[in-house]
Amino acid sequence: MSARTLTEERAADLVHDATTAPSLHNAQPWRFRCLRNERTFEIRADPGRGLPHTDPDARGLHIGCGAAVLNLRVAAAHAGWRPKTRLLPDPRDPALLATVHLAEPDGGGGDLAALYPAVRRRHTSRRPYAGTRIPEDVRSALSRAARREGALLDFPGPRHLRWVLELTGEADARNRTDPGRREDLERWTRTGPGAAGPAGDGVPAPAFGPRGHDGAPVRDFAGTRRMPDRESADFERAPQLALLSTLRDRPEDWLRAGQAMERVLLAATSEGLAGAPATQALEWPDLRWPLRDPVSGKGLVQMVLRLGYGPPGPQTPRRALSEVLDIAP
Structure with a gap:
């Protein structure tokens, strides 16, 4: 594919990969805006999805959004672009946490792209692990x-x-x-009942x-809370x-x-x-x-x-792309 064209379908695929990132209590406190002609993504905080008691200074919110930025970079590198990231690019707009511009490839980025197969396989596992020491x-x-x-x-x-x-x-x-x-x-x-149901x-x-x-x-x-069957x-x-x-x-x-x-x-x-x-x-x-x-x-x-070393965790729900992604020309 040409690195010079960012279609709406490709933009949606990249954000879908980005949103597999972990976040505090899986609150998914992010929003993405794609400026398609500029091949640039804006990543914004969604303050309505913060945890006011557990995370009053929004440190955890920033960490979750940072994880989503990394996934976006990995997905972009895998798709043949060179992601150029700026953090907090506008001091007047603190909710704009980062921008990721898809630049022309320069032969680098292989280390990021190599991580791509793990993007959708990584799930938090809260089960017991083996005692085997990590080498x-x-x-x-x-x-x-x-x-x-x-x-x-x-x-x-x-x-x-x-x-x-x-x-x-x-x-x-x-x-x-x-x-x-x-x-x-x-x-x-x-x-x-329905704990794994439609909630995203x-x-x-x-x-x-x-x-x-x-x-x-x-x-x-x-x-x-008591959960007798657990x-x-x-x-x-x-x-x-x-x-x-x-x-x-x-x-x-x-x-x-x-x-x-x-x-x-x-x-x-x-x-x-x-x-x-x-x-x-x-x-x-x-x-x-x-x-x-x-x-x-x-x-x-x-x-x-x-x-x-232990069993992989189950996949947890994700919000619909229509809730987290806006695409502009």
């Missing part, structure tokens, strides 16, 4: 993927890991008794995974967590963190790994700073990822 070369490759997007990815050692798990457990305990966070959870979860967003009950015993770093989307399971005793950090903590850094997170998750999927965010402690300001390694930690932790 060092794979860990190094995931860390390099994060650095390509301006972020750092570290696997904490045993002592630091115990501390991260303690902070995560503290956050889980707070979440169970915090009315605002329960309100956010109930808004964005789908339980009961949120987390349906089949994606909750089994109820874990104390200490599992997995968000329990059931909250305090199974329980033993999770791995030593979960393999990765901490993704940036040196600064501005909206631009959050967008970079989202792109880095998705690049890591796509690379992990390509390596046969399952993954899931474990963001509970990040949502409490007094717990977020202590997540960093007190000896070697740099910057601020933006994301905690649980990685390992």
